[in-house]
Amino acid sequence: MLPLSQTTGYAVRALRCLQEPGGLPVLVEEVAEYTGIPRSYLSKLIHKLAKKGLVVARRGHHGGVVLARPSTEITLEDLSEAIDGVAWRKRCLMGLLGCGGDAPCVLHDFWQETLEQILARLRSVTLADLVQNHDDGVDRFRANHGLAGPLSEPPQGAPTVPLATASGH
């Protein structure tokens, strides 16, 4: 019933807790605690985002998760597409059978335009834009982790073991 699934919402909340590429990795565990997203579910979600190249996850000692791209280069559309795919954008609003190029329904054009507006907006909003404007505990989290209000440069007390920004697969 909404253009973004609950899980995409989770992705937004979760990624807001991460550091810029090259920054210190944050534990899935911590993110789960601060966002209220169930740990195991979050783990899968993170993994999915990692496969799509949006974050880098690393296991073992000093493992954790870091953004794979600067927060200014991760849009809401990226997240939506990574999680919910793209198929839903192509269906007739009312599910009319013959609705298509040759015989569009009365709402066809309206819906195309509306969708375009929505997608344009999702494209124009980046993770960096989402860093403020809410109070769900993440700000506190960011403070505790030395992250400035708006996502900033990686902190000076730099990573002992910086994670690669992109891994082969």
Add this chain to the structure above:
Amino acid sequence: MLPLSQTTGYAVRALRCLQEPGGLPVLVEEVAEYTGIPRSYLSKLIHKLAKKGLVVARRGHHGGVVLARPSTEITLEDLSEAIDGVAWRKRCLMGLLGCGGDAPCVLHDFWQETLEQILARLRSVTLADLVQNHDDGVDRFRANHGLAGPLSEPPQGAPTVPLATASGH
């Protein structure tokens, strides 16, 4: 993922097969055949719409279904509301926890506006507007049943047993 559920789409397709109030009742069975909506599922759907006062259904000999209001007075929003309710309109696009009056998310205003546009559109489109503009078999159906292109007056070969336009419960 879309503002209208599949079932609401069904409702649109189904109601396009019905006659104006006072017209001849059409069988659920027939509607199911012509629209491809599963018979039993459609039956329940019709029942739901009947409870909401959008159609009148009658069982037994010469039973069937008829619109309870003129097609010009049944909007898409009526159908959407009857079937999917209204709760989904109130949620934050991204499911952010604190998103509300005091601390709206970056997309809050955009989403409010977009939703308003969508709802306005659903309100402005009536069943009568939906009668043409597609080719899903319903036009053939309407022809077979003496229904003009756009929904028109009830045919002259009038109902032997017209259904009441509104029933107590």
Add this chain to the structure above:
DNA sequence: ACCAATGATGATCTTCCGGTAATCTAATGT
């Protein structure tokens, strides 16, 4: 009265999404 026509209803099934728990596996420090 009875029967046939016709919508209503309840039980059940499938699929998808969100969620949980247990276990596996990779990375690291010692």
Add this chain to the structure above:
DNA sequence: ACATTAGATTACCGGAAGATCATCATTGGT
């Protein structure tokens, strides 16, 4: 090597939406 610390993976649970089937209940015709 080995223990510890992480994320990854697998199996399963539960609810909602969509769908099916069998059966019930009402109505009109005879």
